[in-house]
Amino acid sequence: MTQRRFHLVLNVNSGTVQALGVTSDTLRAMFAAHGLEVTIDADPQTELSDRIRNAIESDADTIIAAGGDGTVTALATAIIHSDKNLAILPLGTANLLARDLGMPLDLDEAIEALRDVEPLAIDVSEVNGTIFLHKAVIGVIPELAAGREYIRGQGMGAKIGFMRYFYRRISRARRLALEIATGDGQSRIERVQAIAVATNAYDEGLGRFFHRDKLDTGLLTIYVLRHLRIGDVFRLATGMLAGHWRDYEALDISTARSVTIRTKKPRLQLMIDGEVQSMEAPLEFKIYPRALSVLAPLRAIKEEMADEQAEAVAQPGATGQPA
Template sequence: MSPFDPGSPDRICILLNPGSGKQGDARLDETVHAFAQVHPDRVKVHELREAEAPDAAARAAVEDGYGTIVAAGGDGTIGAVADALHGTDARLGILPMGTFNFFARGLGIPLDIEQALALLLEGRARPVMVAEVNGKLFLNNASLGVYPAILEMREDVYRRWGRSQIAAYWSVLLTLVGFRRARTVRVVVDGKRRRRKTPLIFVAHSAYQLEEFGLDGADYIRNGAFAVFLAPDVGRWGLLKYAILLMGRSMTQNRDFELLHGHEVDVEGQGRWLVARDGEREKMRAPIRFRQRRDALQVITPDAREGAG
């Protein structure tokens, strides 16, 4: 019998996504299982099946009395687990095993899996603010337009060539070459309405991710607002040029994009739109509403920093 009370934060359930990027190292799964074997009374590993939803697995772990639920995977897996835990007393632990790991890196969580595993035992839970789009949680960003199409292409490239940052960038180039449709929308930021024709609306909630790509707007996020990027309607070759500038950290506000900021963002329109949030895609019915969630998520971090990263 476990010496820890049901619901105790000392009881740890690791939800391991075997399909994540693994930082290019398939041996990371073995490291996680070995860690659980060293702490059998405290740690359990649940390996997600192919069709198993991480959020459902996280809710089941909470019902089983685990107080710390660990997302072992990329930002998509972490976001799904976080959505299930938000509003509960459970703590979120993170093992960054994806391709980019923006959320973990923004919180200072080690990319070295052995160090990240040690953090689960030694770290403290800190409040981290999260956001939502039409009621669905996101950690780093959510977007409409060409970026969801890029993600669709990326999954196809991953299936063919495997997961890597090079494959991710290649999917960007392939998508932009074939992209043809900008959309006229009404964007409402803190009550101010603007009409724009744009191929991309990108709502950022991660200061770290913006700084990683050399983009403005990180200070808006640290002050509790969204940074909203509107791409100009420049055609597919213009978008390809901007993608190259972005990868080279050379994007410039006003020349290459319009940057807005605010606490409430609505995109008005009709019908169902494809929305990307932290790498996952789904159809949502307009209007598309972006909001900050009032209650923070409790995340195990190595220090006392707060915010969305």
């Protein structure tokens, strides 16, 4: 098998990168220890857009995102328009896609895993022209996320202040009136505390916090949270950790191939794959089936193939025998 050519983009500003003391030299040594060659871009003085363009124009067949989910999404946005593969070194806080793909979360193990990975085509989504891989969230959640980012790296006093802000914001949050229209012509008005539009669906299961088994269903999943009081926060969080949250009474779940969200407000604040930004309304959501080629461990790909075969057998009239 031809050895892959890796071009790694390191986000040196990632909190995890700084906490672990990861540098281009340490990464190069770790790749070499596993018999892998890599070109590393760790230049914080160059704009990320320029670094991504350099990666796409390189002769590498695989671009590695070494950072958090925001870094992964930024690289994926460019890669879907190229013939490159995306690979991930989990150096963020959540590492959502890396977890979904079954990548080891230990850095050395993740590098070793790059010796035995294969391309997997997964879905990507878009809202008003902005690509996302996981979810876009509207409502009170983005405001809380913005507050969290503000105190990152500060002392205990700031963290205590954030907890007070969190309590006040949840206690006083007003519901947002929205029209939710799906591509099949269905439309409804909802008053919500938060709404999330996710690429595919999050699964239940013990400890499976925001985990997706399926990354290529071609469907958006819409999570409407009608109220979010302090008690709801703890019940939802506990339910997610325990693996039974879908039947929560304040939560409505539906699927669609496209979604339009309208409101009387001219702009809405969103949290897109962990990054908070403001967008003009209405919000137009689309999904692009199997548009991104990402490297995953062979074990995860075999499990995906086994699931697809099991679903085929379960279809009415299926015999389970090869044609």
